[in-house]
Amino acid sequence: MSEEQLSFQAEVSRLLDIVAHSLYSNKEIFLRELISNASDACDKLRYLALTNGDLMKDDPDFRIDLEVNPDAKTLTISDNGIGMNREELIDNLGTIARSGTSAFMSQMENSKDGNNLIGQFGVGFYSAYMVSDKVSVISRKAGEEQGWKWDSDGKGAFTIGETDKQTRGTSITLHLKEDQGEFGEELRLRNIIKTYSDHIPIPIRFKAVKKDEDKEAGEEWATLNSASAIWTRSKSEVTDEQYKEFYHHVAHAYDDPWLQEHFRVEGVHEYSGLLFIPGSKPFDLFHPERKHGVKLYVRRVFITDDCQELIPPYLRFLKGVIDTEDLPLNISREMLQDNPLLRKIRSGITKRVLGLLEKKAEKEAEEYIKFWEQFGPVLKEGLYEDLAQKDDLLKLCRFRSIKSDGWISLADYIAGMKEGQEHIYYISGEDEKALRRSPQIEGFKAKDIDVLVLFDPVDEFWMTTITDFEGKSFKSVTRGGADLGKISGAKSDEDKAESKDENKDELGALLGFMKLTLEGEVKDVRSSERLTDSAVCLVADDGDMDIHLERILRSHKQVDQISKRVLEINPKHALVKQLSSLIKKDGGASELEDVAWLLLDQARILEGQAPADAATFAQRMSRVMGKGLI
Numbered sequence: 001m002s003e004e005q006l007s008f009q010a011e012v013s014r015l016l017d018i019v020a021h022s023l024y025s026n027k028e029i030f031l032r033e034l035i036s037n038a039s040d041a042c043d044k045l046r047y048l049a050l051t052n053g054d055l056m057k058d059d060p061d062f063r064i065d066l067e068v069n070p071d072a073k074t075l076t077i078s079d080n081g082i083g084m085n086r087e088e089l090i091d092n093l094g095t096i097a098r099s100g101t102s103a104f105m106s107q108m109e110n111s112k113d114g115n116n117l118i119g120q121f122g123v124g125f126y127s128a129y130m131v132s133d134k135v136s137v138i139s140r141k142a143g144e145e146q147g148w149k150w151d152s153d154g155k156g157a158f159t160i161g162e163t164d165k166q167t168r169g170t171s172i173t174l175h176l177k178e179d180q181g182e183f184g185e186e187l188r189l190r191n192i193i194k195t196y197s198d199h200i201p202i203p204i205r206f207k208a209v210k211k212d213e214d215k216e217a218g219e220e221w222a223t224l225n226s227a228s229a230i231w232t233r234s235k236s237e238v239t240d241e242q243y244k245e246f247y248h249h250v251a252h253a254y255d256d257p258w259l260q261e262h263f264r265v266e267g268v269h270e271y272s273g274l275l276f277i278p279g280s281k282p283f284d285l286f287h288p289e290r291k292h293g294v295k296l297y298v299r300r301v302f303i304t305d306d307c308q309e310l311i312p313p314y315l316r317f318l319k320g321v322i323d324t325e326d327l328p329l330n331i332s333r334e335m336l337q338d339n340p341l342l343r344k345i346r347s348g349i350t351k352r353v354l355g356l357l358e359k360k361a362e363k364e365a366e367e368y369i370k371f372w373e374q375f376g377p378v379l380k381e382g383l384y385e386d387l388a389q390k391d392d393l394l395k396l397c398r399f400r401s402i403k404s405d406g407w408i409s410l411a412d413y414i415a416g417m418k419e420g421q422e423h424i425y426y427i428s429g430e431d432e433k434a435l436r437r438s439p440q441i442e443g444f445k446a447k448d449i450d451v452l453v454l455f456d457p458v459d460e461f462w463m464t465t466i467t468d469f470e471g472k473s474f475k476s477v478t479r480g481g482a483d484l485g486k487i488s489g490a491k492s493d494e495d496k497a498e499s500k501d502e503n504k505d506e507l508g509a510l511l512g513f514m515k516l517t518l519e520g521e522v523k524d525v526r527s528s529e530r531l532t533d534s535a536v537c538l539v540a541d542d543g544d545m546d547i548h549l550e551r552i553l554r555s556h557k558q559v560d561q562i563s564k565r566v567l568e569i570n571p572k573h574a575l576v577k578q579l580s581s582l583i584k585k586d587g588g589a590s591e592l593e594d595v596a597w598l599l600l601d602q603a604r605i606l607e608g609q610a611p612a613d614a615a616t617f618a619q620r621m622s623r624v625m626g627k628g629l630i
């Protein structure tokens with residue numbers, strides 16, 4: 001029978017190279033991966049057979065069989081699941097369809113700690129190459145007649161050709177590497193199965209082919225696992241280790257879960273669930289096509305791992321299983337869309353998970369921060385996706401702020417508000433360090449008023465929909481008046497005394513001059529309450545779009561206009577004082593125009609923008625510097 005040789009997709013070759021040379025100490029996880037795939041293959045067929053019973057009627061009992069051949073030094077894992085045809089073998093074992101793979105692979109290659117990154121990626125089938133120098137896959141798809149054989153030494157290419165296979169399903173034969181003989185030993189395999197795959201709800205059986213001389217001795221299949229769905233057992237029957245291993249299986253992950261919740265809901269609707277929040281962030285958490293990892297079962301039968309209605313997108317870090325009693329077994333994927341029962345389950349899960357998080361945040365604040373650092377930005381998406389949960393979600397949010405070294409909650413912020421302070425102040429942008437140096441927060445710092453520092457991309461979006469928390473409104477320090485005069489703070493009396501000394505007339509003349517000079521470029525020029533050290537800054541007028549939000553939307557081409565800003569000048573700054581007296585003297589000499597323009601460009605630079613016209617900026621700068629030297 002003819003055989004064809006094909007090349008692996010470049011990413012697969014790179015991954016195989018990493019896997020084969022990895023020093024990953026847990027090589028035994030290859031078996032967990034292959035058994036996991038075999039169990040998924042049985043689940044898929046069981047689901048298809050709900051509407052097409054013929055697919056499995058000749059062999060209705062699922063099983064996963066392990067056989068070792070000590071002479072050939074092989075280990076074979078066989079299942080009677082859905083199987084793969086030629087195209088599926090090529091696609092599934094020759095390519096990686098997951099988005100973001102290429103970028104992740106480069107990270108893995110360049111990282112000193114590639115072994116840990118393997119855990120984040122989930123190498124699945126390819127983990128077989130940790131222990132084998134050649135892998136052969138024989139598969140026949142349920143409902144098809146032709147069997148196919150796939151072979152590869154994992155070095156760039158694989159062969160594929162027809163083969164005889166009498167039964168449906170997949171057999172994977174590993175030709176064990178010279179130093180990996182332990183994976184052909186019964187005791188070792190029994191231990192691995194007990195540790196990693198006891199929860200698989202399909203019998204995993206073992207049969208050793210005896211050495212030539214004892215072939216007649218007679219062999220029996222022995223079942224190695226408990227083979228009952230773990231979420232159907234009562235909590236007291238399941239050990240922590242078993243939960244953990246089930247999590248590894250269902251999440252295709254290697255880390256420890258941060259939280260697990262095993263529950264049963266009774267009453268009008270009945271469903272049980274076993275949900276996990278991972279301990280670490282998957283590499284593609286923010287990829288647009290990323291889906292949640294909760295599988296839907298109906299009365300112990302797997303239905304789908306792609307039911308988007310089951311979990312809101314902002315909880316997409318959840319992994320696990322939901323098993324309902326109330327849906328018909330033969331429900332089609334289309335019927336799952338817009339299904340009222342699923343909506344109820346989704347809302348129940350959402351409340352349960354938010355409740356668990358709240359409890360954790362209250363009782364184990366430090367542990368909660370570990371979760372927040374991994375998944376906080378995802379949870380915040382709920383603030384604009386699910387307004388019904390807004391209050392609960394805001395309670396769960398943690399923030400950086402100019403006064404705190406760690407994270408604070410909104411309740412902490414409100415508790416620390418100053419007398420007369422009405423708003424929750426924040427500054428938002430892309431770069432935390434730059435935000436902390438922004439001129440707009442100088443006055444707040446001076447008055448010891450805290451300002452939240454928001455720098456997750458998602459912050460800009462929820463800030464446009466959420467206006468307040470527990471009666472206190474959010475206010476950007478880069479928009480509108482700062483209202484600092486109303487708030488009593490450490491330096492307020494001193495400020496008042498100082499403001500009396502200011503020469504109001506001179507300042508008024510300077511403001512008038514600048515407004516006239518910069519007309520058309522800025523919306524207004526005002527004396528600033530919020531500056532203490534810097535001479536100038538830009539702010540958005542009340543009702544205008546926040547400066548940073550507008551920049552982000554412009555970069556996504558969602559707005560094309562640039563709003564005119566208000567230029568604030570610091571009346572206490574030495575330069576401003578000097579300019580004020582010069583204006584008074586010369587009545588706004590034309591050479592001061594250069595200074596007005598330079599101040600505007602300076603404010604733009606502080607915002608991370610470029611001067612409006614670099615050449616003119618340079619000429620003005622040279623003229624002013626030249627005068628300073630003469």
Ligand SMILES: Nc1ncnc2c1ncn2[C@@H]1O[C@H](COP(=O)(O)OP(=O)(O)OP(=O)(O)O)[C@@H](O)[C@H]1O
Nearest residue numbers: 037038041083084092093122123124125126170252
């Ligand atoms: N025993 C099997 N029977 C049928 N299909 C299989 C089997 N093993 C693997 N496959 C197919 O090959 C695909 C790739 O498997 P692989 O283990 O590499 O990744 P995965 O299981 O999709 O995800 P992960 O990398 O997270 O484990 C599977 O999604 C499945 O479609």
